[in-house]
Amino acid sequence: MQLALGHDGSGRQAATDGVGGGGLAMGGAVVWAVFSPFRWDLTLGNMKALILVGGFGTRLRPLTLSRPKPLVEFANKPIVLHQIEALVAAGVTQVVLAVSYHAEQMEQELAQEAQKLGIEITFSLEEEPLGTAGPIKLAQSILASNDEPFFVLNSDVICDFPFAQMVQFHKQHGREGTIMVTKVEEPSKYGVVIYDDSGKIDRFVEKPQEFVSNKINAGMYIFNPSVLKRIECRPMSIEKEVFPYMAEEGQLYAQELQGFWMDIGQPKDFLTGMCLYLNSCKINNSAKLCKAPGIVGNVLVDPSAKIGKNCRIGPNVTIGPDVVIEDGACIKRCTILRGATIKSHTWLENCIIGWKCIVGKWVRMENVSVLGEDVIVKDELYVNGGMVLPHKSIAASVLEPKIIM
Amino acid sequence: MMLKAVILIAGPQKGTRFRPLSLDVPKPLFPVAGLPMVQHHIEALASLPDLREILLLGYFPAQQLQQFVADMMATYKIRIRYLQEYQALGTAGGIYHFRDQISSGNPDAFFVLNGDVCGDFPLQEMLDFHTNLTTPSLITIMGTEATRQQSTMYGCIVEAKDTHQVLHYVEKPSTFVSNLINCGVYICSPDIFKRVGEIFNSRQDFYSDDSEGNESIQLEQDILMPIAGTGQAYVYTTDSVDPSAVLGPNVSVGKNAVIGAGVRIRESIILGNTTIQEHSCVLYTVVGWNSTVGAWSRLEGTPCDPNPNKPFAKMDNVPLFNNEGKLNPSITILGCNVSVPSEVIVLNSIVLPYKDLPRSYKNEIIL
Numbered sequence: 034m035q036l037a038l039g040h041d042g043s044g045r046q047a048a049t050d051g052v053g054g055g056g057l058a059m060g061g062a063v064v065w066a067v068f069s070p071f072r073w074d075l076t077l078g079n080m081k082a083l084i085l086v087g088g089f090g091t092r093l094r095p096l097t098l099s100r101p102k103p104l105v106e107f108a109n110k111p112i113v114l115h116q117i118e119a120l121v122a123a124g125v126t127q128v129v130l131a132v133s134y135h136a137e138q139m140e141q142e143l144a145q146e147a148q149k150l151g152i153e154i155t156f157s158l159e160e161e162p163l164g165t166a167g168p169i170k171l172a173q174s175i176l177a178s179n180d181e182p183f184f185v186l187n188s189d190v191i192c193d194f195p196f197a198q199m200v201q202f203h204k205q206h207g208r209e210g211t212i213m214v215t216k217v218e219e220p221s222k223y224g225v226v227i228y229d230d231s232g233k234i235d236r237f238v239e240k241p242q243e244f245v246s247n248k249i250n251a252g253m254y255i256f257n258p259s260v261l262k263r264i265e266c267r268p269m270s271i272e273k274e275v276f277p278y279m280a281e282e283g284q285l286y287a288q289e290l291q292g293f294w295m296d297i298g299q300p301k302d303f304l305t306g307m308c309l310y311l312n313s314c315k316i317n318n319s320a321k322l323c324k325a326p327g328i329v330g331n332v333l334v335d336p337s338a339k340i341g342k343n344c345r346i347g348p349n350v351t352i353g354p355d356v357v358i359e360d361g362a363c364i365k366r367c368t369i370l371r372g373a374t375i376k377s378h379t380w381l382e383n384c385i386i387g388w389k390c391i392v393g394k395w396v397r398m399e400n401v402s403v404l405g406e407d408v409i410v411k412d413e414l415y416v417n418g419g420m421v422l423p424h425k426s427i428a429a430s431v432l433e434p435k436i437i438m
Numbered sequence: 439m440m441l442k443a444v445i446l447i448a449g450p451q452k453g454t455r456f457r458p459l460s461l462d463v464p465k466p467l468f469p470v471a472g473l474p475m476v477q478h479h480i481e482a483l484a485s486l487p488d489l490r491e492i493l494l495l496g497y498f499p500a501q502q503l504q505q506f507v508a509d510m511m512a513t514y515k516i517r518i519r520y521l522q523e524y525q526a527l528g529t530a531g532g533i534y535h536f537r538d539q540i541s542s543g544n545p546d547a548f549f550v551l552n553g554d555v556c557g558d559f560p561l562q563e564m565l566d567f568h569t570n571l572t573t574p575s576l577i578t579i580m581g582t583e584a585t586r587q588q589s590t591m592y593g594c595i596v597e598a599k600d601t602h603q604v605l606h607y608v609e610k611p612s613t614f615v616s617n618l619i620n621c622g623v624y625i626c627s628p629d630i631f632k633r634v635g636e637i638f639n640s641r642q643d644f645y646s647d648d649s650e651g652n653e654s655i656q657l658e659q660d661i662l663m664p665i666a667g668t669g670q671a672y673v674y675t676t677d678s679v680d681p682s683a684v685l686g687p688n689v690s691v692g693k694n695a696v697i698g699a700g701v702r703i704r705e706s707i708i709l710g711n712t713t714i715q716e717h718s719c720v721l722y723t724v725v726g727w728n729s730t731v732g733a734w735s736r737l738e739g740t741p742c743d744p745n746p747n748k749p750f751a752k753m754d755n756v757p758l759f760n761n762e763g764k765l766n767p768s769i770t771i772l773g774c775n776v777s778v779p780s781e782v783i784v785l786n787s788i789v790l791p792y793k794d795l796p797r798s799y800k801n802e803i804i805l
Contacts (some may be wrong), residue, residue, distance in 0.1 A: 342700070343716070344733075361700040361717045363734045363781065378700045378717040380734045380781060395702040395719040397736045398782060413702060413719060415738060415783065432785070432800075 062337040074141040079126035081176050082184035083169055084116060086132045092299040094386060095405030095422045099195045104187055106370060107297060107353050109335055110311050114146060116186055123196030127153045129175055131168035166271035170264040187252030191306045192290060193313060202288045203255045209284035214248040215294040223249040232286040234321035237277060251290050300385055300403045307368055308349040400434060439488045442545045445479050446529055447553035448496030464502050466553045479551050482559035488526055492516060495532045497523040503683035528654035530661050541628050552622030567674045568625045576670035580623035593658050595619035597673045604673050607666035630785045633661060723770040726738040732780030739769030740786050765801045
């Protein structure tokens with residue numbers, strides 16, 4: 034069965050089999066297609082991309098209890114839009130989001146974004162989790178509708194997204210697949226990639242005890258449609274069940290990522306990723322960064338946010354739309370999401386403050402404290418590493434890291 | 439608006455209280471915090487946008503100050519002149535003697551600063567206060583709070599709490615009058631010359647056959663005392679607890695403690711000479727004498743006393759340490775001369791005297 038969603042997200046109607054190509058209904062999976070006002074001719078050779086969104090984003094709870102992870106704002110923009118915008122800039126015209134749950138809110142919001150960007154965004158729903166490779170097969174009809182190579186991305190990754198260079202490198206070596214790799218300090222925690230000077234991958238080593246390489250899979254790939262022959266529509270791991278065979282046949286190349294890279298799937302890394310992203314903005318002389326009295330270091334402030342007198346904001350702070358920061362607040366290494374209020378003389382470090390939260394006066398919050406949506410923290414409290422579920426009112430200090438249900 | 443300023447630096451016969459240090463260098467040039475004493479005054483005055491000229495008034499030989507005046511003009515890019523009195527004319531007498539120099543160019547007001555006071559000199563705030571008064575002030579005095587004992591060593595001011603008019607002024611009283619004292623910083627309206635002139639002329643008549651000492655007119659005794667209570671003199675008070683700080687319930691703040699802007703203190707004792715900087719929060723804590731707490735820091739203890747409002751409440755004698763050898767949560771105590779940096783938390787801890795804390799502490803005794 035196949036359904037199409039109007040670009041305004043209102044009318045969902047049964048679509049004809051011709052939409053997006055036939056044969057999508059594989060293994061009982063359902064695909065929602067979201068259409069932009071102007072249809073691209075699929076034969077024009079436009080590129081496609083698949084983003085592996087997956088499940089409920091439990092690692093980023095309590096934020097993901099209110100909003101699907103791809104829509105959580107990272108540096109004042111939904112995580113998935115960082116990727117989609119970069120894909121569009123590199124010539125992608127159709128993006129498939131592989132999801133394992135159905136989220137109406139996400140479909141509606143992304144339909145609007147699709148319209149703005151003039152692209153097509155399609156949701157591919159797995160009825161059972163298909164791992165990192167299965168979803169590629171599930172979306173075969175879209176990804177293989179022309180001969181152009183297509184992108185596959187992990188959804189939690191943030192970096193400078195050099196997609197155009199990726200295409201160039203991929204076409205240059207002419208083999209089946211290219212994976213981006215990034216350098217890490219402690220390779221023994223990851224699976225590392227071993228490749229020669231041309232980039233041809235020799236093998237993968239999982240959690241190496243002795244140093245063999247410091248390059249790891251960065252979760253961004255580009256494949257020729259022929260790769261689909263290697264994948265089945267069942268739970269399947271691309272890292273373990275596809276890549277080793279491609280490497281064996283000399284069909285897989287590695288390209289080294291320049292600049293920063295971070296998996297922002299959990300709060301601690303989300304904040305670290307924000308620091309790296311803001312630093313990258315500074316290096317690229319981005320006009321996005323805020324320069325004003327009381328602003329220290331790299332700080333992103335939405336124009337609709339209000340900041341009071343005698344505050345010290347920064348370094349490494351993102352302040353979302355309609356946020357109110359009252360007089361005399363000090364905020365370092367934090368993300369403050371849309372509509373939150375931080376009252377006077379409060380001190381925040383290493384926190385994510387959820388949408389519409391109210392943090393009282395003379396509050397001290399630190400040590401990766403995360404407030405879900407619409408949480409109230411009363412005046413003069415201390416919150417040390419508290420994870421607070423949405424719609425809670427906190428009336429007593431949280432002295433040690435814990436989850437407040 | 440056009441402003442001038444007069445700094446009263448007296449002369450070599452004065453400054454005896456400063457001997458033996460003043461034997462080598464004129465007292466106004468003696469270094470305080472690395473700068474000649476009077477340079478602090480000049481620096482504060484030079485920051486006023488409307489200030490046209492600074493006049494140093496005293497009876498040191500001109501050559502002792504020549505170099506200093508030249509240096510100051512070069513440093514602060516402002517006109518500075520030294521006006522030398524031929525004899526000690528008294529604080530008001532000297533101003534009156536040089537009234538033409540001071541009033542040339544028709545300043546709207548002029549500051550008068552005693553050369554031997556040292557302080558923050560919130561001159562712009564004082565000027566705003568002076569100019570915003572609904573009834574014009576002949577003279578506005580900068581006042582600050584002192585202790586009962588200390589106050590009798592200074593000029594004491596009694597003010598009308600609502601209007602800040604000076605109701606009564608007395609110089610170094612032998613009994614307690616008020617703990618609001620004169621800082622030796624004034625803003626005068628040029629009309630003050632009329633008042634000084636009247637006194638000058640009355641003295642001339644009285645002492646017409648006496649040739650010595652008759653010209654000495656003191657600003658304090660001869661001008662402030664008589665005009666106190668006439669509604670022409672005002673006091674601008676500098677307070678040690680910032681008005682934006684929120685204190686209480688159950689807070690005591692010791693003498694000369696400075697509580698910064700936006701500070702919150704609840705259920706705590708702040709002992710004397712302690713400074714709590716802006717935006718800090720102090721809960722269930724005793725802060726010892728001469729301690730400092732940096733901005734956006736948090737001192738917090740856990741209340742463990744019985745509620746005195748409950749009948750039959752008894753003091754628990756909870757042991758300091760629990761069975762695991764950890765400190766039982768109790769109030770936080772800072773000994774004397776402890777310094778807490780900015781943006782840290784000191785929670786349920788006891789800090790012994792003379793410690794400079796480098797970081798946050800929780801449930802610890804810091805030796």
